[in-house]
Amino acid sequence: RELITDVLVIGGGGAGLSAAVSASEEGVEVIVSEKCNSLGGTTALSIGSITACMTSYQRKKGIIDSPEALFEDMRVFNGDLDRYDNKELCWVLVRESGNTVEWLRGLGFEFFGPSPEPPHRVPRMHNVIPNAWSYPFLLQRAGLKKGVKFLLNHKGERLVFEEGFVKGAILEDKRANQKVMVYARRAVILACGDFSGSKDLKQRYYSSDLARIPGYNPECQGEGHKMAMEIGARVVNMGVYERPNIRFISAPKKLWHELLPNHPWLIKVYAFGSQILPEGVFKRLANRILTTRGAPNDALYREGGILVNTFGNRFTNELIDPSIPISKQPEGRAYIVFDSRVAKRFSSWPYFISTAPGIAYAYIQDYERDVPDIITKGETLEEAVKNHPNPTGLIKTVDRYNHFVKVGRDEDFERWPLGGGIMEPPFYVMGPAECYIGVTRGGLDINDRFQVLGQSGKPIPGLYAAGRTGGGLILNGHGLNLSWAFTSGRLAGKEASKNI
Ligand SMILES: Cc1cc2nc3c(=O)[nH]c(=O)nc-3n(C[C@H](O)[C@H](O)[C@H](O)COP(=O)(O)OP(=O)(O)OC[C@H]3O[C@@H](n4cnc5c(N)ncnc54)[C@H](O)[C@@H]3O)c2cc1C
Structure with a gap:
């Protein structure tokens, strides 16, 4: 042809x-x-x-x-x-x-x-x-x-x-x-x-x-x-x-604005609506984009969170860019584990989990509301790890990490500072997360x-x-x-x- x-x-x-x-x-x-x-x-x-x-x-x-x-x-x-x-x-x-x-x-x-x-x-x-x-x-x-x-x-x-x-x-x-x-x-x-x-x-x-x-x-x-x-x-x-970026793998769903049709006269109607709707509506939408698409903040690790793979094992010093180590894990997946002290911090400014700077900041409560499928919270560690592919392995890892916190040395990856460990309920597991370019x-x-x-x-x-x-x-x-x-x-x- x-x-x-x-x-x-x-x-x-x-x-x-x-x-x-x-x-x-x-x-x-x-x-x-x-x-x-x-x-x-x-x-x-x-x-x-x-x-x-x-x-x-x-x-x-x-x-x-x-x-x-x-x-x-x-x-x-x-x-x-x-x-x-x-x-x-x-x-x-x-x-x-x-x-x-x-x-x-x-x-x-x-x-x-x-x-x-x-x-x-x-x-x-x-x-x-x-x-x-x-x-x-x-x-x-x-x-x-x-x-x-x-x-x-x-x-x-x-x-x-x-x-x-x-x-x-x-x-x-x-x-x-x-x-x-x-x-x-x-x-x-x-x-x-x-x-x-x-x-x-x-x-x-x-x-x-x-x-x-x-x-x-x-x-x-x-x-x-x-x-x-x-x-x-x-x-x-x-x-x-x-x-590379890190993102949580959430059940695929479209946000409401992604479902709106694009016909030119409808676009004029939406544009008019955007002028009269309160700013809060757009803030909420921006927040929703963050919880479903945003990258988790490195501060989560700095404040005490740890990263584990699908076996429940730690695999890196979390404080050094973890993106390439995550990509080398089975299925290229990782989970972030932390306790109530970290969660409390990440419930208000300046400790956000993800951000579009100057526009929106998503905190732990936003994730709990918007993407409950990627966050498991438990009053006991057993309850928090129940959705992880290897709960037993993960519990062992948390015990080992808490021991490192007590003795003041990360014998596996020399991470410093170690944070406060994962000791105070409720406990949280967020994930799976993966890397992409x-x-x-x-x-x-x-x-x-x-x-x-x-x-x-x-x-x-x-x-x-x-x-x-x-x-x-x-x-x-x-x-x-x-x-x-x-x-x-x-x-x-x-x-x-x-x-x-
Ligand atoms: C999740 C995400 C969000 C983003 N959000 C923003 C944002 O809000 N603002 C911003 O500025 N940037 C954003 N970016 C970046 C931005 O989207 C891209 O840089 C931009 O769209 C690139 O445009 P492009 O036309 O060069 O390429 P593309 O839009 O990728 O178009 C290339 C096209 O070429 C086709 N193609 C490829 N090879 C061939 C071939 N051999 N023959 C025929 N067709 C071919 C592809 O199928 C594709 O349709 C985002 C990126 C990502 C991943």
């Missing part, structure tokens, strides 16, 4: 869909190939917050902001990693982030906020209404209106690179088990997301330990990176990573026109990249990844449509 178009976009997440819509707005023909049977990628699985400055939402609230201020605050979020960041692309992002929010509004999106997120000096976090599924829904709708063709279950396999130009790509039609050759008269845009699910890329650029840890979205296989690397593209920041940073090296660069630093003609596939930006802090996905996609689509 052969198809011809002007612009071929590979990957139908936030960046790819934005690229497709913006290219089609320029009047060119566009095909989007998406390997899954639905659009959205990690973008649709995300919380949905976009960090941006100079938006109409900020103006409405009288917030004075500037691209320069956002640029400076990004440096603070980045900390030591800032030296790796691509400042030229950061400038593109800060200058264009507000235009991106307005562009999305023009397509029917509405946002709640902006909410504060220290150390951002002013509120910048725009939270999509009603949930992140509206991204693929409204962007596809906009694309269809402009004649964009969406090929679901079509996986980008290889770029067609002839006479020094990218002329298209070979796709695999997964349903028909057939190859499809797509010629792109103007350009191919790679928007396949990151490589958090790719064992081989994590092994090559991170370590064997990190390669073992699954990606949040297993479809993020770095295929965009690989296709471009095969034809000589340069990559940046591939080895720059942050520690949410986002990877490394990407194809691109210039400020989103052209992919070859080893010599010159653009590879006809090849563009956007979202987590392009740029290798650091983007620490909440909301900047989506801001980059939509901004880079929108601008790459525009640039690619002009390429002849």
Whole structure:
């Protein structure tokens, strides 16, 4: 099968869909190939917050902001990693982030906020209404209106690179088990997301330990990176990573806002509701997101909690980043065990179990109410451990740890300080918890026109990249990844449509 178009976009997440819509707005023909049977990628699985400055939402609230201020605050979020960041692309992002929010509004999106997120000096976090599924829904709708063709279950396999130009790509039609050759008269845009699910890329650029840890979205296989690397593209920041996240594995259930349909007129109704509903409703929702998705605070261990595996055994000094040790346990699972003294502490500020800084803080009582399936409390230790796979092993471990506390030495892992032990009822077991990699940073090296660069630093003609596939930006802090996905996609689509 052969198809011809002007612009071929590979990957139908936030960046790819934005690229497709913006290219089609320029009047060119566009095909989007998406390997899954639905659009959205990690973008649709995300919380949905976009960090941006100079938006109409900020103006409405009288917030004075500037691209320069956002640029400076990004440096603070980045900390030591800032030296790796691509400042030229950061400038593109800060200058264009507000235009991106307005562009999305023009397509029917509405946002709640902006909410504060220290150390951002002013509120910048725009939270999509009603949930992140509206991204693929409204962007596809906009694309269809402009004649964009969406090929679901079509996986980008290889770029067609002839006479020094990218002329298209070979796709695999997964349903028909057939190859499809797509010629792109103007350009191919790679928007396949990151490589958090790719064992081989994590092994090559991170370590064997990190390669073992699954990606949040297993479809993020770095295929965009690989296709471009095969034809000589340069990559940046591939080895720059942050520690993996830990999350509790709760019975899967959707939050109420995730069940709301995304039709444009309903979005207007929700947006109106968001202006008149009391702040407490949104705080409660943010709290619920934390108890079901948030990472447990390391302070739980510092204050006396211990970690055990499914055998009930401790396996590490809990005070040193436990994420990799957790991933090495049977089934990659662990449980946090503590007593009433720790629980009492973690029932009020400043001892929270999980947080979205500045927005919401979840305490032990929030977990007991929202996710009772991952927390067992007991007046006796026997009662507290009853849901653990190996209660006898766990009781032995607690006895042994309490002995270490009494003698003042952790003979197993040299942990110090030991905390007060697990001695005072009621006792608590939280879990299972597991590790995952949410986002990877490394990407194809691109210039400020989103052209992919070859080893010599010159653009590879006809090849563009956007979202987590392009740029290798650091983007620490909440909301900047989506801001980059939509901004880079929108601008790459525009640039690619002009390429002849
Ligand atoms: C739990 C979680 C919550 C998050 N919340 C936020 C948040 O609130 N704010 C924020 O800024 N960031 C957030 N992030 C990060 C953010 O979601 C991602 O960085 C962003 O969505 C990446 O967008 P993208 O378009 O580059 O990739 P994606 O959205 O992952 O899209 C890539 C698409 O390409 C497809 N694809 C891959 N390979 C191929 C191929 N070979 N052929 C065809 N298609 C292919 C994939 O199936 C996918 O649909 C969150 C991440 C996680 C894990």
